[in-house]
Amino acid sequence: MLRNFTLYVEKDYQTMSQKAAEIFAAAVNLAPTGAYGFATGSTPIGMYEALIKMHKCNKVNLSAITAFNLDEYYPISASDPQSYQYYMRKNLFDAVNLPPANTHIPSGEAKNPLAECIAYDEKIAAAGGINTQILGIGNNGHIGFNEPDKGLMATTCYIPLAEATIDANARFFASAKDIPRHALTMGMHSIMMARQIILLASGEGKADILNKALRGPITTNVPASLLQLHHDVIIVADQPAASLLN
Numbered sequence: 001m002l003r004n005f006t007l008y009v010e011k012d013y014q015t016m017s018q019k020a021a022e023i024f025a026a027a028v029n030l031a032p033t034g035a036y037g038f039a040t041g042s043t044p045i046g047m048y049e050a051l052i053k054m055h056k057c058n059k060v061n062l063s064a065i066t067a068f069n070l071d072e073y074y075p076i077s078a079s080d081p082q083s084y085q086y087y088m089r090k091n092l093f094d095a096v097n098l099p100p101a102n103t104h105i106p107s108g109e110a111k112n113p114l115a116e117c118i119a120y121d122e123k124i125a126a127a128g129g130i131n132t133q134i135l136g137i138g139n140n141g142h143i144g145f146n147e148p149d150k151g152l153m154a155t156t157c158y159i160p161l162a163e164a165t166i167d168a169n170a171r172f173f174a175s176a177k178d179i180p181r182h183a184l185t186m187g188m189h190s191i192m193m194a195r196q197i198i199l200l201a202s203g204e205g206k207a208d209i210l211n212k213a214l215r216g217p218i219t220t221n222v223p224a225s226l227l228q229l230h231h232d233v234i235i236v237a238d239q240p241a242a243s244l245l246n
């Protein structure tokens with residue numbers, strides 16, 4: 001049984017992306033200078049394209065928001081095309097005139113990653129907390145880079161990546177040795193404090209983990225299952241990803 005969730009099942013990736021963009025735009029239009037949480041991965045790209053189109057025809061104004069990204073590889077240079085810094089500029093920020101000073105991503109170049117994590121949570125708090133957080137879901141149930149484990153971290157943290165995640169993301173890197181083994185990620189409390197969460201899932205490959213996350217027991221072995229404890233989660237999935245949910 002699905003509890004606490006608002007579920008939209010759209011016929012394909014394109015309509016799913018459009019629906020997610022409309023929900024997100026409605027939140028931004030209510031609070032155009034608020035803080036918003038962004039995700040990377042292949043799933044949100046269509047939503048970002050739809051948002052850029054809406055921005056161009058004045059249906060949403062993203063230029064005054066403050067953006068906080070979930071995570072970043074560590075170490076990685078901000079100019080590396082595989083960095084999430086690069087991804088966000090290319091797929092969204094540059095196209096919506098969001099000043100770099102309004103965008104925050106844990107730095108893969110930080111000399112002291114632990115200090116970077118503490119400073120990141122302080123920045124989110126100083127911005128008044130996140131209004132709406134966009135999330136994807138990893139094949140292993142991770143959100144951000146909170147990997148399945150016996151325990152999860154509450155605050156932004158420096159963590160080793162799971163082998164499954166390294167394998168899943170290998171497609172983006174020239175060779176296996178180029179893939180960073182660590183990341184900085186917002187922790188579970190940092191994510192769960194968002195007032196609203198939009199979880200995106202696309203494709204048959206996500207059907208099993210989405211079903212486990214939404215209907216299975218709450219367990220740190222499936223970090224996304226903790227979303228069952230949040231009061232306002234909107235799931236936007238395409239039919240293949242939602243195929244086991246009924």
Ligand code: GLP
Binds near residue numbers: 041
């Ligand atoms: C990545 C990111 C996550 C993302 C997930 C799914 O590693 N750290 O934030 O949600 O994996 O990625 P994809 O959308 O490509 O399946």
